[in-house]
Amino acid sequence: MAVSMATGLFSASTLTLRPQLQHKFPIPTPPSSLRMVPLRTVTHATVSQPPADGKVRGIMKPRKISPEMQDLIGLPEVSRTQALKHIWAYIKENNLQDPENKRLIRCDEKLKKVFAGRDEVGMLQIPGLISPHFLK
Template structure:
């Protein structure tokens, strides 16, 4: 099945996707369409083609990779292994659930006992500091 993606200054872009069961996922081709009177009618010239395959299992890396965390962080997250992004989501959920943002300046977090253990015993933390302060709690 081929779908025309449009014509742009004499070039027609076509995307094709074969039936399922084939390893080929998608094909994109740039097809040169001659202007009227400049070429033989009914002929198209393929100038480039690319084939892309979807990887079978993408590797999880960086901040998306689950890692073991300290017991202080486990008290808030509830698991012993979590990714940085999910840990930040859990911490923000805890902050909002317990209404720990300063009412006058929402960028300031007022720490309770659990958060003090994570945020180096500080009473207040800026919201941009949270990502840096949780780094020591991810074990290697």
């Protein structure tokens, strides 16, 4: 019975000469005159604080909406984000997305009033089409 012992050395079978791996596209080496130094950047993190006066601003601020939009949403005042949520809920409830291209919305009579009389609307056009319905 022969016992082989691993010595941690490479055997002759692993020392066979293999051709060097050739890359299809050689990796360029930078010129020796180019001095490459790691770049360090300093960033300062600050804790965001709520506005001092506590008012809600921007797209989160509830605004009065047009009567057409009120018929669709059911509220007299709503923020832009909430309006989009209500519109998408209405679209999903009434199955108004095109089954083949979910990015297209087929408008029913209520949506046509809000979306300037269009028969079809792209999903990315909705925020722009509801803008005129927010009264100042």
